[in-house]
Amino acid sequence: MEFLLLLGTPLAGAAALAVWGARPRAPELNVVFSLATFLAACALTVRVIGEGELIVAREQFFIDAFNVFLVALTAFVGFTTSLFSRPYMRVEMEHGRVTPRRLRLYHSMYQLFMATMLIALTTNNMGLLWVAMEAATLSTVLLVTLYRTPASLEAGWKYFILCGVGIAQALFGTILLYFAAESVLGVEGVNALLWTHLDSVKGDLEPTVLSLAFVFLLVGYGTKVGLAPLHNWLPDAHAEGPTPISAVLSGLLLNVAVYAVVRCKVLAEGALRSDLPSQMLMGFGLLSVMLAALFLWRQRDIKRLFAYSSIEHMGIITFAFGMGGPVANFAALLHMTVHSLTKSAIFFAVGHAAQKAGSQLMENIRGLVTLSPTVGWGLMLGSIAILGIPPFGVFASEFLILTTAMKEQPWATPILLFALGIAFAAIFGRVQPMVFGEPTAKRLPHPPALIPVFTHLAIVLVLGVFIPPYLADWYRTAAQLIGGP
Amino acid sequence: MAWLTQILEVLAALVAAPLFLGWVNKCRAWLQNRSAPSLLQPYRGIRKLFFKDAVIAENASPLFRLAPYVVFGAMVLAAAIIPSMGTRLPFSSAADAIALVGLLATARVFQSLAAMDVGTAFGSLGARREMMIGFLAEPALLMVIFVASLISATTALPVISERLAVQSVGLYPSLAFTAVAFTMVLLAENARIPVDNPATHLELTMIHEAMLLEYSARHLALMEWAAALKLFNYACIGFALFVPWGVSTAATGPAALLYAIPLLAAKLAVAGFGLALIETLSAKLRVFRAPEFLATAFLLAVLGLLVRLLLGS
């Protein structure tokens, strides 16, 4: 029941907003639907906590410890983002950057995007997972090009082609997976793509095929995660789309992609009985962290800056999953949570800052804290949090990851140390003059929507010093589920 | 008994210091075959100054007037610590050799601060130079003392000289090195040629005198007296470290004091002559050469230390 609501609400929202999306009250409608989704997610979560794993719709959908908290997180961030997008898009309207028709597209696609992501998270069928991922791309591609500027079109095109091609590889990987599973699970092939079944028999899956399948899946979904060197679509898409979309792309889509990769990794590892998959993940992770740090160093556009920081953090998460084991997995899951909260909060603040300054170039943004203290402090605290400075939650996960790395993979720690240092210098060195210093920009009449920013930051702060027991249990069980060497 | 020694020492220092200065000047005069001033000349100078009215610059602060007393007091206390005649000194438990160096440093700092107080060009010039000499001379002196305390396993000056005194007269290359170093430090610290010229009246070249330019009357008197005491103290430190024989120790009874006094006088006479000799034979260095001079002293002292550690002698 809750489940139907969970998937139904956003779909209905998409339909409804496709009709009324241009009305003056459409943003509120958007908020309402997101809120409903969030409530449904909460209800579902409560139920799953109560009754444990949940399998519905002829096994096509299932919710276990791993994806339930991602569902809740996704619904929550989706809700707060809709809160943020309300005043934001209004201002864009006033500036005449979006017409009512585009606004309609925006709202309806927003809901559709939420729906696809929730499906991707909850589906039990690796095939459907692929379908949902592709659908997520398709639903956002037109949002990236919402402003119809040359740059946004280019970004959209790259996003579409690169992700499309990447995801095609993932499809072939899925086929191989199916192929391998079919020989084990028998010809009544319907179940052969159900993750639960695959998981139960992963031991007997054919290693060679699985290794090939994993490569295709990794390259495919890895493109969406934004692992270097497959990341090239990411900064463009983040920078050129409307800020709410950057927020959800960075905060949610990447998480979902990581989720997909991890699911595949579990199977591959089970079949291969070797740490090849882990090593691949670690390699990709480190490469991403390294490259992202170096790219951060030369950014001038604020949204590109934080897009690259997303790549860096995805790298960290991938590396942690690669290391595997209860602690690293725990840390990685925690990092997924805090990163998506923090990063979306930052994008909210950035959105307002950029609107105030009327530019995304960082040298045009100065003295926010005097201009509008809330936005300034939001950006400052957000950046501090994302840089992994306690007492914010990002530090908690980085603490675990680094200490684990020091024991498990000492060779990797110098790279991480170096990369984190550069990233810190790059990000903080640019954020500081934007927040402090002499203000240049003009005041805007509209009040910024700062509830989302500070709610997120507050949650991240709390997670830094106190992780509620049930959340911890989720993470633990999920970490168990993912396992690893 | 110990107290007697203590008081005796302080009084002797107070009285003999100007005399020693006079003796050095006399020797210099002889060596440079000038007609020598009387031995008592320093006393006369000091007495004369005491009777004069003190003239103080308008903008002089209380610090300026306090300094002479502090410097003088420090020197007297130093005299009380250094075992010139006897080693059983109640005060010496208050401060060991390191503290003694600290005491001298305190005097120097106060003197320099006072010199900077009025704010004339030459005062601060002198202060700067004095501190420059000081920060090189002080470590050298400490190194010298370290060597001695390495040999005698303590930093308490009386104990050092006792232990040095009782052990058989041997050849200590380390002590030889440090003796040279000590002499150089003594010359520098007491504003003697080759580092400074006590008799100069050309402001640009002077160090110690430049700091006293603003002082007059009793303050000047105290400063001069303190300077004399300082020279005397350094001499006594030298004796305690390098020719510790003949002072009254716990072993030798109070009678020892009776011949400790003439012995001290003899040591002083010789030392004074030696000092005068050095001053006559050497020419004054440029101020910028002074650091090199003292660096040599420091180096020698450290060498002495290493030699001591290496050869154990």
Added chain:
Amino acid sequence: MNPMPFDVQLLNALSALLLLLAFAMLSQRRIVTLVSLLAVQGVLLLAATLLLAWRTGETHLYFSAALTLALKVLFLPWVLYRLIRRLDVYWDSEPLINISGTMLIGLLIVVFSFGLAQPISELASTATRSAIGIAVAVILLSFLMMITRRKAMSQVVGFLSMENGLFFGAMSATYGMPMIVELGVALDVLVAMLVLGVFFFQIREQFDSLDLHHLESLKEKR
């Protein structure tokens, strides 16, 4: 050794034709022809699917055959032809690597993909196992084509032929995916096509050309 049954020989012939088509696309400069080639690819797929369906008697293969007909044979080519006419982009400019070079690389790719498919075909139980290698080859060749082309349109054609390759791979390895997945994939391709249509017009109205070198402004190197 017993000679293969006729239908299997037919299937292998079809797959060989597919490979040939892939090379043809790789070498083709005229976009219209590219689209026709794509359509032919669709037809071949349709034929292969029907053949398999008839041979194995699996009903869902008939469904997918129907899908193929509707989507890959009729709809996509139609849309593409219309787009070409509306945007009048008939020719692609010289590819980044000249044709002969591309061909050589293509050959290498074919070798590689056959080697890749070897272990899989050994395990496969299907009659079409030997075609898996060809499917991989088609996929990678279309990938290559997307890399070398300069016009958005031909890139899209490459994308679609890659989709076809995937479809063919699925069929030859496992007689196709579960129905629900097939439907989902088909839906995605459909939507993708529509989105692309919108895209072309947006790009066109911005740059009044579909040349990709307009889309090279967002970069780090400056």
Added chain:
Amino acid sequence: MILTPLTLCLLLLALWAVIGVAGLARPTSLRYVARTLYPLGALCGIALAAVAAVSITWAPERLVLPFGLPDLPFHVRSDALSSAFLFLLGAAAAGISFFGAGYFRSGEGTAPGLLCLQYHLFLASMGFVLLADDAYGFMVAWESMALTSYFLVTTQHRIPEIRRAGFLYLLIAHLGAIAILLSFGVMQGGSWQFTFDAMRAAQLPSGWAAVAFLLAIFGFGAKAGLVPLHVWLPEAHPAAPSPVSALMSGVMLKTAVYGVLRVTFDLLGEPASWWGLVPLGIGLLTAMYGVVFAAVQTDMKRLLAYSSIENIGILFTGIGLAVVFHGAGMAVLAALALIAVLYHALNHAFMKSLLFLGTGAVLHATGERNLGRLGGLIRRMPWVAWLTLVGALAISGLPPLNGFVSEWLLLQAFLFAHRVPQTFVNMLLPLGAAVVVLAAALAAYVMVKFYGVVFLGQPREAALARAHDPGALEKLGLVWLALGCVLLGLLPAPVVGLLGSVTAQLGVGSLPQGASPWWVLEPLPDRDATYAPLVFLAAIVLVVVLTFQLVGRMFHRRVRRGAPWDCGFVRLDARMQDTAEGFGQPIRRIFQSFFAIEREQPTPFDRAPRYSIVVTDRLWRALYLPLAGLVQRAADAVAWLQQGRIAAYLLYSFVTLVTLLALVL
């Protein structure tokens, strides 16, 4: 919960936090924030110091707080070591808070209320660093400390230099923090317990232990300002408001020392002897570096910052010495060296805070930080001048003040270094002693320059005539700190006794019980080296008073005022006085190799001759700029990857795919 020293400390820290938050109630009202909250904070500090002073002799006690990571709630533990540093924190913070109560003005930059929040959170986080008993809690407190202090430094954030200083500071602090974190990662030794107890229990292979130690030295050294990680210090200290500089220099640097001690002697257990040479060597270098640079500064707060670097160097030298002795199994000497370190940390907290507050008062009265525009203030602001004199004399290591005591103890320890088994080491150590002495003597030079140029002489600017003493609260703060300097100087024996319990509890060893009375300090009875500052002081005072009386009685006390003797040069004016640059000139000549000097000298033909000299840090060009350049080049190199060509991007994924496939086949 029952009231033990630990819970009391926690309550007081919490109280600090509360006071800070209370500042947000009326953020702009100076009367409420400054005149009410800061004094409350100061009282907290006094209470904390009192509690710590009591608990230093108690047995260690633990507590587990209900926050933190799921498997790792915050553990707190108070033992002798932490109590010693808590005392330092409380006592110094009390004085500084009193001063701050009168000091902070509303105006440019952060609002007083927010400042109050940051200030008190800074205090609280420092306290928690000292109490934390698990890696996570420690790191959280540690970084919060860095963060709050960063915000305090950038109070005047509109000035670009200050922003740059803050950035540099936080960057280096963050790098250090990561290193510390990694060192914890090593020390937890595979038992996924990040509590300090687990680390004490963990048996590390010696190689890993060394790695942990070196990482810790790097990490804590970055915070303490060891060369070559010191560059942030002379930037950040002048940038911050004076009470904040005082806190950072006086207290925060000590938390780094605490960290090193905690890791070395407590967590790692048995340090190897050779480890000690690392902090020893770096410490000596740092000491020289700091003091030599201090001698040539022209900004009074930069000068003090460099002098802090020097003192940190001396502290680390002492730590190194203690490790060497400890490793060689010479318990007594190890204890002596360690006590010297603790004592010096305590002293430096008082004297450096005092000096920074003094400069703060001068800064407020004159608005000048440049030594070249000050002078003669002893007549305008006698309170500040005389109290600062105490600090200056103390930090120059002159008896009978406190600076001398710790120096004395350290030298005593050095004197017996030659008993260390390794010949090489015992050849080396005396040279160390020589360097320490040299540094101490130079410190005196520096302080004479500082005090003489700021307070003595004639005012170099007309504006200085309007300078005046600060208000009562500021005076109170200064007096408190000066009193600390004097008492610590006069009563060394009891303090050493208390600190002895620290070394005993750390298992380093303890000093033998001497028979000497409480006013005589005699650390090693077997070698009768004694020091009795009370007697010492009494004697000097006696002599001074006696002389004064006698001279007055026997002769007269007549004084005439007259113009200073101008040596025949007419119109002697204030600008003819020796400047800060001039005073630094001998040092510049002697230690030329340390500096990168740019000077502009007038030619005889200049119409308007001007002389300027800029002395900068060689390391800055030798190390940091190349590093930045390196990163820049690397960034440019990778940027080539992203040329905006979609074909290239597709090629990347194609190549990646093929490579991986080839890899698994």
